[in-house]
Amino acid sequence: MKATTDVFLITGFLGSGKTTFLKRIIHAFPPNQKLMILMNEFGDMGLDGKLVDSEDLAMLEISKGSIFCVCVKTDFIKGLMDIAQNIKPDVLLIEATGVANPTDLKRDLGLSIFHNRFRFREQFCLIDAVNFEDAYDTFTSVEKQIESATVFIINKIDEADEKVVSKVKEIVHRHHPDPVFHETTFADIPFGNYLSVSDHGPEEEGKETEAVTSEILETYIEDLLADPDYSMTPPDLLMSSILEWSARNVEELKKMTAKIPTGITRAKGVFRTGEDLYLFNWVMGKKTLTKISQKPGMVPLINRVVFIGSPEAMSQLERVDFKIG
Numbered sequence: 001m002k003a004t005t006d007v008f009l010i011t012g013f014l015g016s017g018k019t020t021f022l023k024r025i026i027h028a029f030p031p032n033q034k035l036m037i038l039m040n041e042f043g044d045m046g047l048d049g050k051l052v053d054s055e056d057l058a059m060l061e062i063s064k065g066s067i068f069c070v071c072v073k074t075d076f077i078k079g080l081m082d083i084a085q086n087i088k089p090d091v092l093l094i095e096a097t098g099v100a101n102p103t104d105l106k107r108d109l110g111l112s113i114f115h116n117r118f119r120f121r122e123q124f125c126l127i128d129a130v131n132f133e134d135a136y137d138t139f140t141s142v143e144k145q146i147e148s149a150t151v152f153i154i155n156k157i158d159e160a161d162e163k164v165v166s167k168v169k170e171i172v173h174r175h176h177p178d179p180v181f182h183e184t185t186f187a188d189i190p191f192g193n194y195l196s197v198s199d200h201g202p203e204e205e206g207k208e209t210e211a212v213t214s215e216i217l218e219t220y221i222e223d224l225l226a227d228p229d230y231s232m233t234p235p236d237l238l239m240s241s242i243l244e245w246s247a248r249n250v251e252e253l254k255k256m257t258a259k260i261p262t263g264i265t266r267a268k269g270v271f272r273t274g275e276d277l278y279l280f281n282w283v284m285g286k287k288t289l290t291k292i293s294q295k296p297g298m299v300p301l302i303n304r305v306v307f308i309g310s311p312e313a314m315s316q317l318e319r320v321d322f323k324i325g
Contacts, residue, residue: 012126014098014266015283021187036089084117101144125149129160263313269305
C-alpha cells in the first residue's frame with residue numbers, strides 16, 4: 001500500500017458539469033488502483049452522489065454547505081481523517097460544491113493530524129461557457145475557483161460562439177499567466193497523464209500511522225476553528241430549499257418548471273412520470289430534462305428538487321404555486 005494518497009479537486013460554479021466530469025474520470029480510472037470519492041453538495045439533499053453511485057465505489061458525501069466553510073468544516077476534517085487512517089486510497093477525488101471557495105484546501109490536506117497522507121495533484125475548474133461571465137461578475141467564489149485552479153475545462157461549447165469562448169479565456173488569463181485549457185462538450189477531455197498515480201514508494205514494513213482517537217480529533221478541530229490565523233473566506237450569500245413535486249406526464253412537469261423565478265441560480269431533481277424517470281437541471285434560467293435509469297439509493301430523491309438562489313430569489317420561490325390542474 002502506498003504511503004500517500006494523490007488528491008484531485010474538481011471545482012466549477014453551479015451547473016458547469018462537475019458531476020458529468022466526475023463520472024468520466026471514474027470510467028477512465030485504472031482498475032488496479034484504489035479510488036475514493038468525496039462529494040460535497042450545497043443543499044440538504046445529496047443527489048449527485050446517487051447519480052454516480054456503484055457497489056464497487058468508495059464514496060463519502062457531505063451536504064448542507066461548502067466543505068470550505070466553517071458550517072461543515074468539522075465533517076470535512078473528520079471525513080479526511082477516516083480516509084487517511086482507515087481507507088487509505090491511492091487516489092482521492094473531491095468534487096466541491098459549485099459555490100465553494102477552494103483556497104484553503106491545500107492547507108487542510110496538509111494539517112499535521114493527517115501525517116502527510118495527502119499529496120495534492122491537480123485542480124480542475126469546470127466552466128459553463130455560456131453562463132460563465134455572468135457568474136464571474138456576480139459570485140466571489142467563481143474568481144476564487146479560477147485563482148486556485150490549474151486546468152480549465154471550458155464546457156458546453158456547443159452552446160457558445162467563438163466570441164464567448166474567447167471572453168472566457170480572457171477572464172481566466174487575468175488570473176493566470178499560462179493556463180491550460182480544454183474546450184469540450186459533456187466534459188469530455190483526453191485525461192492523458194492526469195490520472196497517473198504518483199509513486200512515492202510503499203509504506204515501510206511494520207510502520208503504522210499513529211492512531212487518532214475521536215476525542216483527540218474533536219479537540220484538534222475545536223482548537224483549529226478557534227485559531228484566528230485559521231481564517232476562512234465566507235461563501236457567497238446563497239440559500240437552498242427542497243420542494244416535493246409530482247407530475248403525471250412530461251408536459252405537466254414542463255409547465256411546473258416554467259414557473260421557476262428567473263432569479264434562481266440552480267435547481268436539480270429527479271422525477272417519475274408513469275414508468276419513466278427524468279433528471280431535471282436548471283442553470284441560471286436555462287433548463288434541461290433528460291431521461292435516466294434508476295440507480296441504487298435513488299428512491300428517496302424521486303419527485304424532489306433542490307433549489308439554490310439568493311435570499312430574494314428564494315423568497316419569490318416560496319410564493320409560487322406549482323400545482324397544475
